[in-house]
Amino acid sequence: xxxxxxxxxxxxxxxxxxxxxxxxxxxxxxxxxxxxxxxxxxxxxxxxxxxxxxxxxxxxxxxxxxxxxxxxxxxxxxxxxxxxxxxxxxxxxxxxxxxxxxxxxxxxxxxxxxxxxxxxxxxxxxxxxxxxxxxxxxxxxxxxxxxxxxxxxxxxxxxxxxxxxxxxxxxxxxxxxxxxxxxxxxxxxxxxxxxxxxxxxxxxxxxxxxxxxxxxxxxxxxxxxxxxxxxxxxxxxxxxxxxxxxxxxxxxxxxxxxxxxxxxxxxxxxxxxxxxxxxxxxxxxxxxxxxxxxxxxxxxxxxxxxxxxxxxxxxxxxxxxxxxxxxxxxxxxxxxxxxxxxxxxxxxxxxxxxxxxxxxxxxxxxxxxxxxxxxx
Amino acid sequence: xxxxxxxxxxxxxxxxxxxxxxxxxxxxxxxxxxxxxxxxxxxxxxxxxxxxxxxxxxxxxxxxxxxxxxxxxxxxxxxxxxxxxxxxxxxxxxxxxxxxxxxxxxxxxxxxxxxxxxxxxxxxxxxxxxxxxxxxxxxxxxxxxxxxxxxxxxxxxxxxxxxxxxxxxxxxxxxxxxxxxxxxxxxxxxxxxxxxxxxxxxxxxxxxxxxxxxxxxxxxxxxxxxxxxxxxxxxxxxxxxxxxxxxxxxxxxxxxxxxxxxxxxxxxxxxxxxxxxxxxxxxxxxxxxxxxxxxxxxxxxxxxxxxxxxxxxxxxxxxxxxxxxxxxxxxxxxxxxxxxxxxxxxxxxxxxxxxxxxxxxxxxxxxxxxxxxxxx
Numbered sequence: 001x002x003x004x005x006x007x008x009x010x011x012x013x014x015x016x017x018x019x020x021x022x023x024x025x026x027x028x029x030x031x032x033x034x035x036x037x038x039x040x041x042x043x044x045x046x047x048x049x050x051x052x053x054x055x056x057x058x059x060x061x062x063x064x065x066x067x068x069x070x071x072x073x074x075x076x077x078x079x080x081x082x083x084x085x086x087x088x089x090x091x092x093x094x095x096x097x098x099x100x101x102x103x104x105x106x107x108x109x110x111x112x113x114x115x116x117x118x119x120x121x122x123x124x125x126x127x128x129x130x131x132x133x134x135x136x137x138x139x140x141x142x143x144x145x146x147x148x149x150x151x152x153x154x155x156x157x158x159x160x161x162x163x164x165x166x167x168x169x170x171x172x173x174x175x176x177x178x179x180x181x182x183x184x185x186x187x188x189x190x191x192x193x194x195x196x197x198x199x200x201x202x203x204x205x206x207x208x209x210x211x212x213x214x215x216x217x218x219x220x221x222x223x224x225x226x227x228x229x230x231x232x233x234x235x236x237x238x239x240x241x242x243x244x245x246x247x248x249x250x251x252x253x254x255x256x257x258x259x260x261x262x263x264x265x266x267x268x269x270x271x272x273x274x275x276x277x278x279x280x281x282x283x284x285x286x287x288x289x290x291x292x293x294x295x296x297x298x299x300x301x302x303x304x305x306x307x308x309x310x311x312x313x314x315x316x317x318x319x320x321x322x323x324x325x326x327x328x329x330x331x332x333x334x335x336x337x338x339x340x341x342x343x344x345x346x347x348x349x350x351x352x353x354x355x356x357x358x359x360x361x362x363x364x365x366x367x368x369x370x371x372x373x374x375x376x
Numbered sequence: 377x378x379x380x381x382x383x384x385x386x387x388x389x390x391x392x393x394x395x396x397x398x399x400x401x402x403x404x405x406x407x408x409x410x411x412x413x414x415x416x417x418x419x420x421x422x423x424x425x426x427x428x429x430x431x432x433x434x435x436x437x438x439x440x441x442x443x444x445x446x447x448x449x450x451x452x453x454x455x456x457x458x459x460x461x462x463x464x465x466x467x468x469x470x471x472x473x474x475x476x477x478x479x480x481x482x483x484x485x486x487x488x489x490x491x492x493x494x495x496x497x498x499x500x501x502x503x504x505x506x507x508x509x510x511x512x513x514x515x516x517x518x519x520x521x522x523x524x525x526x527x528x529x530x531x532x533x534x535x536x537x538x539x540x541x542x543x544x545x546x547x548x549x550x551x552x553x554x555x556x557x558x559x560x561x562x563x564x565x566x567x568x569x570x571x572x573x574x575x576x577x578x579x580x581x582x583x584x585x586x587x588x589x590x591x592x593x594x595x596x597x598x599x600x601x602x603x604x605x606x607x608x609x610x611x612x613x614x615x616x617x618x619x620x621x622x623x624x625x626x627x628x629x630x631x632x633x634x635x636x637x638x639x640x641x642x643x644x645x646x647x648x649x650x651x652x653x654x655x656x657x658x659x660x661x662x663x664x665x666x667x668x669x670x671x672x673x674x675x676x677x678x679x680x681x682x683x684x685x686x687x688x689x690x691x692x693x694x695x696x697x698x699x700x701x702x703x704x705x706x707x708x709x710x711x712x713x714x715x716x717x718x719x720x721x722x723x724x725x726x727x728x729x730x731x732x733x734x735x736x737x738x739x740x741x742x743x744x745x746x747x748x749x750x751x752x
Contacts, residue, residue, distance in 0.1 A: 044699060044706045049428075049687045072674065072698045079675050080694045088690045298448065299455050311425045314464045318456045322448045323420060329705060330420045 006144075006186045006214050008246050015357040018238060018265035019350070024215075024246050026092040026144040027184050028084065029059070033246060033267040034350050036258065036343045037062045037094060038275060042071070043087050045340070046275055047333040050088040056310065056337060057344030059091055060144075062270045065137050066098040070120050070127060074140035082142030094270070095143035097134045097176075099150035099169075099190065100251060103223055111151060113168065131175035139182045147217065147250075148176035150190040155225045162194035165220075166203050170210070177211050186214035188248060194220065195229045197236035204240035215246040218266070222252045231260050238265035255284055255346055256370065259363050262350050269347075274339035279332040281324045283312070284342045286366070288375030290317070292335065297321040304338055308345075312338035382520075382562045382590050384622050391733040394614060394641035395726070400591075400622050402468040402520040403560050404460065405435070409622060409643040410726055412634065412719045413438045413470060414651060418447070419463050421716070422651055423709040426464040432686065432713060433720030435467055436520075438646045441513050442474040446496050446503060450516035458518030470646070471519035473510045473552075475526035475545075475566065476627060479599055487527060489544065507551035515558045523593065523626075524552040526566040531601045538570035541596075542579050546586070553587050562590035564624060570596065571605045573612035580616035591622040594642070598628045607636055614641035631660055631722055632746065635739050638726050645723075650715030655708040657700045659688070660718045662742070664751030666693070668711065673697040680714055684721075688714035 005027050012021040022033040038045045038053060041064040045053050053061065063083055068074060077086050083093055101118065102111055108119040115130035131149040138146035149172045151165040169192040180187060189207040193199035200218075207216065218237050221230050234249065241247050248268035249261050258269055274284065281292040285305045290297070298321055303313040312320060312334035323331030346366070353362035381403050388397040398409040414421045414429060417440040421429045429437065439459055444450060453462050459469055477494065478487055484495040491506035507525040514522035525548045527541040545568040556563060565583040569575035576594075583592065594613050597606050610625065617623050624644035625637050634645055650660065657668040661681045666673070674697055679689040688696060688710035699707030722742070729738035 042698075042702045042704055043695070044704050047705045047709070049706065049709070050690070051687065052425075071702055072694070076675055076694065076698070080677055080692050086692070086695050086698075088695075299452055301456055311427065314426070316456050316462070318448070318452065319419070319462050319464075322418075322452070322462075326418045326447055328418055328420050329423045329708070330425065332705070333423070333425070333709070 014354045014359040016360040017263045019262050019354045019359040021354040028092045031059045034262045034347050036347050037270040038340050039272045041067050047336045056340040063095045065095050066101045069137045074137045078140040092144040094145040095138045097147040097149040098129045099152050103152035131172040132179040135176050135179040145186045148173040150219050152220045166192040170206050188215035188217050189213040190217045190219040192220045200237040201240040216241045217248040217250050219250045235264045274343050275336045278335035278339040284339050286369045287372035288370050290374050292321050293324050310338045310341035390730045390735040392736040393639045395638050395730045395735040397730040404468045407435045410638045410723050412723050413646040414716050415648045417443050423712045432716040439471045441471050442477045445513045450513045454516040468520040470521040471514045473523040473525040474505045475528050479528035507548040508555040511552050511555040521562045524549040526595050528596050542568040546582050564591035564593050565589040566593045566595040568596045576613040577616040592617045593624040593626050595626045611640045650719050651712045654711035654715040662745045663748035666750050668697050669700050686714045686717035
């Protein structure tokens with residue numbers, strides 16, 4: 001399905017670890033892997049224009065099915081030319097399926113085999129999300145990559161609950177395949193299974209047997225478990241995923257999470273961390289994290305980071321601190337641009353390191369740097 | 377003083393009215409007049425990066441002495457390289473004197489002949505602003521143009537109060553001249569006199585006799601009087617101002633106010649209207665004003681305005697409405713960019729019309745257009 005429009009090319013695996021240098025071709029362009037996708041929940045990367053997003057080095061962005069279906073409605077997006085035109089983003093777009101909201105809005109939804117019933121967080125109205133409906137919405141939005149609807153649960157959870165959610169995810173993936181009508185949209189399956197490595201591997205295998213999905217995601221992590229459990233689960237799951245397809249770790253994470261997961265063979269990431277933390281005055285740098293509200297920055301003439309091409313780094317730390325102290329919108333805007341630019345530089349450097357078989361040196365250098373002078 | 381760094385050149389006066397095409401040279405570049413200066417109260421045009429401000433066509437921006445002195449403090453701005461470097465704006469900057477806050481913060485200040493005593497709107501602390509202190513702050517900020525401290529009062533006011541404030545403004549202008557130490561900073565005098573045309577003319581003449589100021593402003597308007605009174609006052613005042621110096625109407629106004637005042641001989645404007653109203657979902661166009669929260673825009677695929685080069689007009693009206701409905705920062709950002717771009721196009725078109733002696737045709741066309749289809 002859509003084999004001519006989507007393709008994955010594995011260029012190189014690092015000599016010292018499982019890190020992969022690859023590329024993923026979509027109808028809206030080629031994505032260099034590993035990649036980081038900034039999150040545009042409501043059809044916008046909060047605070048940035050499309051050209052500012054492009055200037056961060058981002059190649060692919062994420063949109064949220066649940067949020068866009070509620071507001072403005074996928075029919076409105078479709079009528080206005082689809083999500084690419086709506087957002088003014090001509091690069092590849094991936095849409096999530098709404099599965100994550102089964103976890104994040106757990107208090108206001110009920111999951112049955114047929115579907116999940118939500119109470120809208122906007123107006124309390126009933127909203128039903130089945131696998132078929134999720135694909136219908138994503139096709140109306142017109143993203144390049146649709147995610148199958150998965151059943152995400154909070155961790156820790158009982159083995160029974162983890163297995164139930166995992167089995168349902170596989171059945172739902174099958175229904176998503178059946179619901180597909182657009183062949184200019186890829187479908188990625190999602191591996192569930194909590195922290196149970198055996199279950200993860202089993203889920204990955206069943207999904208791969210089900211059909212030749214265009215990609216495979218690891219879902220249901222970063223939902224309350226610790227870092228060690230998350231990394232152990234990624235490490236167990238990756239080898240069970242088809243080698244010749246992109247591997248996407250959903251909703252993860254910090255810069256450290258990215259370099260850890262890339263080391264274990266992950267190709268794609270999305271996360272609100274760089275934008276969310278940027279809005280809250282936290283900046284990522286190679287020397288650790290800067291909290292820009294701190295008074296020590298008041299008269300600091302240095303940029304957040306030397307040689308960073310982002311618009312924030314045209315200014316002094318003192319100026320950015322002032323913007324946050326004065327509650328100026330430009331503070332969140334500049335740190336969002338900086339942090340996403342930082343993430344893109346990180347994955348770009350990771351790509352170069354893999355090509356040169358020095359990913360583990362790169363990894364050590366980053367981990368050491370993040371313990372540096374800026375760490376507070 | 378500074379004659380080599382600042383110069384005004386009057387290129388042409390329209391054949392049909394008093395509209396002037398001129399240019400004003402500063403140490404940070406030449407400004408084409410008539411011009412509109414967007415307002416950067418706290419060292420930022422709210423929501424826009426410096427390069428986005430530049431892209432609106434803006435040549436000169438305004439900063440606020442009172443606000444910057446309170447936060448971060450003019451000493452901090454000076455230590456971080458002055459206001460140009462602080463903001464990342466390499467074009468000309470004009471700073472107001474704090475006089476407008478004598479009006480806008482009237483409840484928390486007390487004016488004597490020596491100075492105005494404020495209660496800080498941030499922390500309630502005492503802040504004293506004398507003519508000397510205003511110039512000292514503005515010199516520390518390092519703007520290209522400093523305004524003298526004037527005494528702005530609410531209108532309507534009694535003749536006695538208007539005359540008192542006017543006389544004090546003249547005495548304070550003299551003290552500002554005496555306080556000047558930087559010769560890379562111009563000083564503009566400010567004409568007061570309420571709605572009393574005779575008093576305005578007298579004030580203008582006394583200021584011109586006092587010294588050869590680098591420019592002359594009309595202050596104390598748009599503070600509660602009606603449009604007719606404002607225009608009558610401008611019309612009476614302009615002919616009394618030195619012909620070979622820039623004329624700046626402070627804090628005004630709507631697009632209509634601009635074309636009315638240009639017609640009467642004004643060269644420079646500043647106003648929060650385009651940015652403030654943009655943040656509140658109001659967009660200016662040649663066919664009137666659009667209220668983007670209105671449901672009629674939901675499925676409207678048209679841009680705000682055809683052929684507008686701003687980032688908002690890369691999108692549909694439906695998208696911008698969605699951003700405001702969803703409380704996304706990008707809504708205010710895009711409409712701020714659009715409105716300032718609109719204002720810059722308006723003054724640019726005005727300049728071309730004056731050069732071609734067709735300003736009154738331009739004026740008629742704009743006034744007629746603003747009553748058009750978008751008007752709600």
